[in-house]
Amino acid sequence: MEQIEAGDAQTLVNILNQEQSKDPNFFFRVKFGKDGRISNIFWRDSMMLEDYRIYGDVLVFDTTYRTNRYNLICAPFVGMNNHWHNCMFACAFIGDDKTDSFVWLLETFLKVMENKKPTSIFTDQDQAMANAIEQVLPNTRHRLCIWHLEQNAITIFGALKKDKEFKYAFNQCLNMCVKEQEFEAKWQAMTQRYELTAHSWYQRVCDLKEKWCPSLSRDFFSAGILSSQRSESTNHAIGFRASKATTLTEFYTIFKKTINRWRSAEKYDEFTCSKSIAFTSLPLSGMLKHAAQVFTLSLFRDFEEEFGYSMATTVQMIGRNEECLLYQVALEDKPWSAHQVNYIHESHNVWCTCKNFEASGWLCYHYIRILHLHSVTRIPDKYVSKRWTKIAKTETWDRLKNQDPTHQYIPWRQTMIRKYYNLILKSQENEETR
Ligand SMILES: [Zn+2]
Structure with missing residues (x-):
């Protein structure tokens, strides 16, 4: 921090001041250290607040960027909009990665975001950060970015880096387990085969499994970030084009360009969704038609995939009482896909043991199959999450x-x-x- 050129920090503060005079809801805060030098800077504009009001259920808080001249930690607060694209909620620079700095940052963030707390927060694996989240956001579910785990695993195991089978096995553990027992079995097989059972990093990662394993995280909303098909696209897509030589002022220019690019992509997506109808090779009628009407084009793809699977399932009624019916739904020859669906006829209320709706906000193929069975042709209102619809904003x-x-x-x-x-x-x- 001592190396920050006073002129550079002052220029950035001047720029933020100008932004504030143009945008009534622009907010920034500067924290000074004991020596009177700037130690932390935080800012967000009015549109970031608007986006957070709508998409603030899930927050990706990545503090692994150090691409600037002073090795300051750049901490963008990123979310996911209804088109499955990134949106920015705020950004900051902090001088160190101690718990106190993260606490200051999260508290500042909450204060200017109407005290709205996210349901899930994704970060990299860092104890100081975990402590800060526990302190400031005790009711938010803290999860680890799978992308970082993969990267760390590769750095730690140089020799396994080129082993395709190991990578496949690791990926299966990270992304492909729906049930806990399935994960335990795969993890055990992998650590035994590659003699990793005694390795401290793998032990630690396994101890933290509640924070990353998709099969153990399905009770909290995560916008489907944990689902296998989406984890690729959400990995590190921020792409600030900064380098080790970038000054703070230059970084701000790069930041603005990134935001402008994201916002014009959003306007384009909004326009396309309002003007076009989703293409599908299936007949566009019933529930699928309804999905095409309400969801954005990219969410429609997720729904369509579940819809396709639902047609290949077998159904068995395993119990009933006066008001509710209990089914088992599974894909043929895939015992891991079997889940139980509890269906209440009158209200179309449902509860599926795969918890896909709770975790991602769209219905699973188990439930879609049961709706078919009962000749329901519209997705019940309560299962259309507004944040995924064309009218979210x-x-x-x-x-x-x-x-x-x-x-x-x-x-x-x-x-x-x-x-x-x-x-x-x-x-x-x-x-x-x-
Ligand atoms: Zn399900």
């Missing part, structure tokens, strides 16, 4: 369009307030001037 767009016209005076007001505040400061010492 419509209210925000409308509101911004009709925004209060007095907003145009905000830059003027900001300038005048600063000017007259200085005058007040100058005159306060003297009774006459006061």
